[in-house]
Amino acid sequence: MIGSSRFRTYVAHAVLLVGILIVAFPIYYTFVASTHTLQTILRPPLPLLPGGEFWNNYSEALLGGVNRIGGVGVDVLLFNTLVMALGIAIGKICISILSAYAIVFFRFPLRMVFFWLIFITLMLPVEVRILPTYKVMVDLNLIDTYAGLIVPLIASATATLLFRQFFMTIPGELVEAARVDGAGPWRFFFDILLPLSRTNIAALFVILFIYGWTQYLWPLLVTNHNDMNTIVIALRKMVSFADADTQWHLVMVTAMLAIVPPILVVVGMQRWFVRGLVESEK
């Protein structure tokens, strides 16, 4: 604490409150809108307090009945998105931890060349290479598949670099002790490196899960059938050009449902972080 006077405390809290308000208000307002009838939403101003249509709207969205976006239910959309987000997060972590392992702990020809190749891909995000990637996916018949959604997004230079930085802080003596103790490369990886990386993996998982969950451009391109859509794409499709045709109350419900899984991941993993930070092993 820099200062502890009453005044400073008030200022600090005021700043925090304003921040929370700015971040939380749009979400709150979405929630409010999701509990009103379509008519109320279309007749501005929208009330600031939740309405009485919570059960109606949510059950309509969840249990279907309405013919929305080509007859695909929210459950399918959520499942698709979950598969994609998990696939991207887990895939990225696996690939990047293995490539970082190779680069830090093995001496092989052209090691630095490979390192720089990985590094350079930082300059090539999905948007830049989207056309060739799309062509490859078409040739491989991966349009409208989970693999098509996941695989092109799996390579991650950022995660590789993060793991590399972490691995370089592991003392050489520890590596040598493991060698003397008879741990081969795989044993060392699974018995020592992986347990020591737990906190890093947890942190990366959260970031990458949300990255995967919010993907827009790539899923839009690579899925044609409505039943392969992710929830973000579906949300976009629910909004039609004519304001009056849009089922705004259901859009708001879907938006709320789309927010829930990332929040659960953050809240669930938060415990891990804190434990990891408090233990601060190494």
Add this chain to the structure above:
Amino acid sequence: MATVDMKDVKKVYAGGVEAVKGVSIAIPDKQLCVLVGPSGCGKSTLLRMIAGLEAISSGTVSIDGKVVNAISPTDRDIAMVFQNYALYPHMNVYDNMAYGLRNRGTPKAEIDSRVRSTAKVLELAHLLERRPRELSGGQRQRVAMGRAIVRNPKVFLFDEPLSNLDAKLRGQMRVEIKNLQRNLGVTSVYVTHDQLEAMTLADILVVMNAGLVEQMGAPLDIYEKPASTFVASFIGAPPMNLMALKREGGHARLAEGVTLGVEPPATAATLGFRPEDAIVGQVEGKRALVLPAVVEAVEPVGAESFLHCAATGDRVLVRVSGRATAKPGDKLSITASLDKIHWFDAAGKRV
């Protein structure tokens, strides 16, 4: 259980640094060999070559008569204790000690009995469930030792294992390591730059300097007959007094008015005597080296005191037992008997 033989071992690092320039050492079974020398002289490099953690540039290392140059550390059947202990931070003490055995496929029951009996010897039995970060420095050191002992290897390798402990604990652990090594009868190589550790632990003492062996032998032999001025000033604390001789008309002398008491060997260029081999005052009727000196500082240690003196332009240190009566500024004579004087030639080699 095993002998360790090094034949003309050299190490050139990738950058062209010649860290070890041809070292041959033969360590008999069950002996503890101490490598001692100043920082950067190549001790760790040599030890790591025995361990297999560093490739050998040329020469051979054999364990038990078998050349191990191309054998991986895992298969050399050695155990190493590292300076910073290198304990696995996420494993408890039990798992730290058991890990090497598990990797070698030792049966569970045997692992358990070996870990528990080793823990008992090292007084770690009540700490088996703890993680390394929940242990004191001394306890971590014991776990590192335990991890080596439990494997029952052919050779123990130690790289400055006590340098992170405080002085008292270091003394205690030194005795313990010596006892353990003797009881277990495991051939060991021990690297240190602490000459006291080196003297007390070694069966064979190897003094290294700039990648080469300066002298090798029993610690007391080296203490009594240092092969060079380097060894003379490195082994023994405080170090030997060294004084340059001047040659005038074929006669060697120190300075005006100083009796050498004897004609030094023809090639001698430096004279040396240990602080504990000199006395204050003069001895009647005996031929000896007598130096007029002025006391500059007195260091009382308790059982002994050290007098820092200026004599004929050199600084000379004398040990007197108990409390010193001399005070800074006092003039006195320093006498060293002739059989305690060491002579070295212009290249620093013993004559």
